[in-house]
Amino acid sequence: MNHEQAQNLLPAYVDKELSLSEVVDFERHFNSCTKCQLEYQEQARVSTLIKNNALYFEAKPELAERIESVITVDLSKAFPQKIQGHFWNLNWPGSWDGIWGSKGAIMASLAALIISTSLFFATPSAQEKLTEELTASHIRSLQANHLSDVISTDQHTVKPWFNGKLDFAPPVIDLTATGFPITGGRLDYINGKTIAVIIYHHNKHPINLYIWPNTSGDSAMHATARKGYTLVHWATGGMNYWAVSDLEATKLVSFAEKLQAQVSVN
Amino acid sequence: MNDLIKKQRFHTIVMPHLSSAFNLARWLSHGHQEAEDIVQEAFLRAFKYFDGFHGDDGRVWLLGIVRNTFYTWYQQNKIQTKSTPYEDELYGLEFEMTSIRDKNNPETKLIQKNSQRLLNEALCELPIEFREVMVMRELEDLSYKQIAELMQIPMGTVMSRLGRGRKQLATILLAKTENGGAK
Structure with missing residues (x-):
């Protein structure tokens, strides 16, 4: 490397932006060039000066x-x-x-x-209260190691398990093919009612899907967030659905959409 | 529904970089009010085009929008590139300082404060094409690659502007110091 080339690359050397091979090449010239070394010191000095002294304007x-x-x-x-x-x-x-x-x-x-x-x-914040309750239930299910009462990856094992335990039959949908396998089911108590929970997983993230009969018409899908968890709610075919997970919102909605599509087919 | 999710994603990916956005806008525009207006408009644009953002670096994406918003504003207002900052603007700087370190010794404090003022004046006076890369590199700690992506220029140009900018800043600073820092 000649002096001119080294001079061109000098700022990147100061900023440690050169590749290893470039550094080796650069230093072959640099180590024997006093002019380059002085230039380096000057560049480094100005850089440090700004880093340490220039104002950083914070937004109000x-x-x-x-x-x-x-x-x-x-x-x-x-x-x-x-x-x-x-x-x-x-x-x-x-x-x-x-x-x-x-x-x-x-x-x-x-x-x-x-x-x-x-x-x-x-409107009174009944929805708000329910959201809180579901988030709390989701967290509890993770803490108490009580995610599932019936552990199975087979929808035909999970579905009959609910028989006789509830006064409704929750739809148990297999979504293994789309990356959301069932890992179990359990009963939970939400909003003064015993309800069904189907547990799905996606890349080690558990999803609690809460299901109970709906008395007040269908409602469109709606996502909210509580304490770092995402909740997606919709109501269709006489059932209320709440999916709760630490998955990011877009993922959980995609889960909900796939599920909803399957429910309407079955 | 999708709009709520969009808003949540926007909150996670873009909103945390408000201070970076403001700092850049403030260094480019020289004025507090202008910077706030630019940032606000940039966020609106960012939100509008957020569906088209599929990258993973929300800060670089946002700063690119801030920069474009600034240049639109700049052309509309036809501000002189090398205009010397106003007196009150520089007094304003003192109040907004957030990066003052080590100030126990009153004497050190005085010298430091003075040199800090000179440095910030010098940076203000630096032509904008150098000032913007300096702010991105030294204050936002962006890599050459990030700056190149943000400004849509080759990495070699980022490198040469940083080199020339530092040289020019040193010259301006030297001239100021030789004036005894008197203002």
Whole structure:
């Protein structure tokens, strides 16, 4: 390597961005070149100076809140009924009119948002309580080593096990082919009722699927998070389903969708 | 349903990098209010295009959007590249300092504070094409590869800009120090 080539590579040497072979090549010249060594010291000095002394501007918490509220409102344009929370903290810089269309549209979506939010606050948080209860049950099932009462990877063993223990027959769906094998079943007590739990696994992550009869119409799939766990809820064919797991939301929803598809076929 | 999941994913992957976004925007734009507006708009854009993001480095992705948002804003406002920061802007810097270390000795503190002020002034005055790579490398600790991806330039360009930027910063700093740091 000649001096000019070494000079070009010098910043990467300072930043330890050269490959091992490049370093060997570089140092063959560098070790005998005083000019390169001085240049190196200068580059390293400036680098350290900035690292240690340049300001790091932290964002203020208010900015995070502002962004949160803006994103929440953006979401409400598609699904106004599903928005829960921060809506009073709005901030409308004029330059955004382009993004939003017109002020009228903003007002309309804002109105929809306020109405849906007040509806949300008006209903007692029965759903909230249930979510808490399911999360607690999920955690307990992991802690107490009491995940399954009947341990089997066969749906034809798990399904009859529930007979006589419940006043309904939970659908037991085999999803082994799609990467969600059944590992067992158990009874649990949720919301004042004895219910069925089918345990699935996905890459060592357990999924508790809670099932009980539903009295109030079908409901579409809906995901929430509690204490680091994901919960996906839907109701179809006269049954309530809650899937709880530490899997990431997209994975758990894909599980739920596969399951739902199978339930409607069976 | 998908929108709620989108929001949860956004929260996990993008929101944690708010400070990185703000720091970059603040160093690029020189102003607190401008930086906040840029970051806010960048987050809106990020959320809008989040479905198209399939990578694993949320920070690099977000910083790329912040940078683009800044340049759009910059062109609209036609700000002079080499404009010297305003007096009050630099006083503002002192209050926002978060990286001051080791300040027990009052004398050290004074010298340090003075040299810190000069350094930050010098970095402010550095042409933007050098300033941005310096901030990404030294303050955000990004690799050449990450910077190249973010700015969509070859890694060799990242390397040469860092080298030239450091040289130029040293020159500006030297000139300031020879003025006795008087302001």
